[in-house]
């Protein structure tokens with residue numbers, strides 16, 4: 001609850017300041033995109049659709065969209081290979097990015113559940129992570145995606161990084177509409193576009 005009061009104050013504050021705290025002079029920002037799962041770890045699965053593939057495809061779209069703007073995108077996982085969370089954390093630390101975006105797809109027993117969720121950890125970077133997390137959610141919301149409020153979660157990857165980081169659940173593979181969208185090139189491009197537009 002403390003975090004949410006804090007986040008509320010922070011969001012109101014940022015509306016007035018409207019400055020990116022990690023990039024006040026608008027120089028090129030370095031973003032590491034962490035496609036979750038890989039190899040033997042498929043993540044969530046619905047029919048033949050695998051979370052590891054969806055997030056890898058969206059990460060490629062993100063990279064393609066940022067070819068000639070102010071965002072340098074580095075993909076942490078470019079192959080269908082298992083990577084432990086510890087390995088991800090140490091590789092990301094070596095890259096010292098301005099922001100980490102970890103991509104996942106959700107699954108629920110309740111097949112009605114749908115939409116985008118964004119998580120940040122409570123650590124030294126919560127303010128900056130929340131700034132980006134809020135912008136990402138707003139960008140999806142503007143395009144009529146269902147979004148929930150920014151959530152706090154002490155995921156291993158998020159809490160152990162020494163830079164701002166967000167984890168995005170792009171949609172629910174257990175929901176027929178979300179799944180169809182997530183599994184289409186059109187949907188993957190559109191999702192990547194919303195994320196990129198919130199980084200500018």
Ligand SMILES: [Zn+2]
Nearest residue numbers: 036043104105
């Ligand atoms: Zn996942």
